[in-house]
Amino acid sequence: MSTLRRQLPQLQSLVYFESAARHLNFTAAAEELGTTQPAVSHRVKRMEEDLGVPLFRRQHRGVALTDEGQRLYRTVRESLEALRLTTAEVRVREERPSLVLATDFGCAKFWLLPRIPALRAAIPGLQLRVITSQEEVDPRQVAVDFSIHFGGPGGDAERLFAETVVPVCSPALLRRHGPVRGAADLARLPLLHLQQVEPIRWMDWSEWFAAEAAGRPTEAARQAPHLLFNDYSMVVQAAVGGDGVALGWSPLVDELLDRGELAVAWGRPRRTARGYFLRSPRGAAAAGGIRARFRDWLLAECTAGVKADAARPAARAVQQALCA
Known part of the structure; x- marks a missing residue:
């Protein structure tokens, strides 16, 4: 379990990355997540340092995903969606x-x-x-x-x-x-x-x-x-x-x-x-x-x-x- 934890980014970091990749804008991601733009930028930077590759190309206006970022985004998006749907399935419903x-x-x-x-x-x-x-x-x-x-x-x-x-x-x-x-x-x-x-x-x-x-x-x-x-x-x-x-x-x-x-x-x-x-x-x-x-x-x-x-x-x- 400890090995798996070291190999995977934190769940919150993946959530921040998915929002930033979907909006292609760190400020919009921060507004959606109820946090600040520097917090989103910091999370993404830590992920890039941990993975050893850039996930975004910083541009004059906004950002764009690199090839590695596109690949990771597809997997993270599908995984978070599956997690959300499964959570909805097991959540206790009211009467x-x-x-x-x-x-x-x-x-x-x-x-x-x-x-x-x-x-x-x-x-x-x-x-x-x-x-x-x-x-x-x-x-x-x-x-x-x-x-x-x-x-x-x-x-x-x-x-x-x-x-x-x-x-x-x-x-x-x-x-x-x-x-x-x-x-x-x-x-x-x-x-x-x-x-x-x-x-x-x-x-x-x-x-x-x-x-x-x-x-x-x-x-x-x-x-x-x-x-x-x-x-x-x-x-x-x-x-x-x-x-x-x-x-x-x-x-x-x-x-x-x-x-x-x-x-x-x-x-x-x-x-x-x-x-x-x-x-x-x-x-x-x-x-x-x-x-x-x-x-x-x-x-x-x-x-x-x-x-x-x-x-x-x-x-x-x-x-x-x-x-x-």
């Missing part, structure tokens, strides 16, 4: 009805959180534990009751929403750089990217440009100023803040579009066979009880959202014209 739901950051923030009051009204006393991860979680292998994640169809997963994508940005950015009359104009604007995974599970800018303009502006888009995030909520936040154009997924950005915090930059929504899918342990719906009630509520909310979305295109076309 009130409880569920564990795994989903990604964007779905949790932009779709689920605004509907928590409706969920509480539909299932009074429900204890809902939400586990967020950009990695897909299979409830047949991990102790969660349901998983809502983005990807392609397969197995016994139920599709909640089809992938429907349109470029979005702040109205101020559109007024400043507009009018945008085509994909070539869009390619000249700063583009906001969500870090892709393998295998590819969602539309990225390369796919959008290839579909929209037969790939012609793709090279220009590749050379345009861009920001890359591994958390979709940060992509949307950057778009609202006027930092660039993002690919907006319905229904995640619907309310922001309705409130005028975002506007359609250009183009019509594009749909694919991918989307948000619901996965649950086999027999969950047939078993009745709290799982069946939650699934029924979830499907009803999704159906209502699809119907409401059908009324939006005309209003958004007017909004786009006003911002141009």
Whole structure:
């Protein structure tokens, strides 16, 4: 045991490293962890000294992972995620009805959180534990009751929403750089990217440009100023803040579009066979009880959202014209 302890960094150091690597910013990691930037920097430096290799390249603005840092980050991220999920599994639940739901950051923030009051009204006393991860979680292998994640169809997963994508940005950015009359104009604007995974599970800018303009502006888009995030909520936040154009997924950005915090930059929504899918342990719906009630509520909310979305295109076309 003592040998293993000497070979492994301290758990807290791994947590600090994972946050710094995910944000690529020591200050942002410190804010997330409730500590100071020097404390994060000190922990990372101690790890680098212990391992004998640099994990980050210090740049003028922020940091970037070295090859060794990338390799360690993947392992640490997966290990901490497994530890968190297992901890949730063994934690003693209260007697009130409880569920564990795994989903990604964007779905949790932009779709689920605004509907928590409706969920509480539909299932009074429900204890809902939400586990967020950009990695897909299979409830047949991990102790969660349901998983809502983005990807392609397969197995016994139920599709909640089809992938429907349109470029979005702040109205101020559109007024400043507009009018945008085509994909070539869009390619000249700063583009906001969500870090892709393998295998590819969602539309990225390369796919959008290839579909929209037969790939012609793709090279220009590749050379345009861009920001890359591994958390979709940060992509949307950057778009609202006027930092660039993002690919907006319905229904995640619907309310922001309705409130005028975002506007359609250009183009019509594009749909694919991918989307948000619901996965649950086999027999969950047939078993009745709290799982069946939650699934029924979830499907009803999704159906209502699809119907409401059908009324939006005309209003958004007017909004786009006003911002141009």
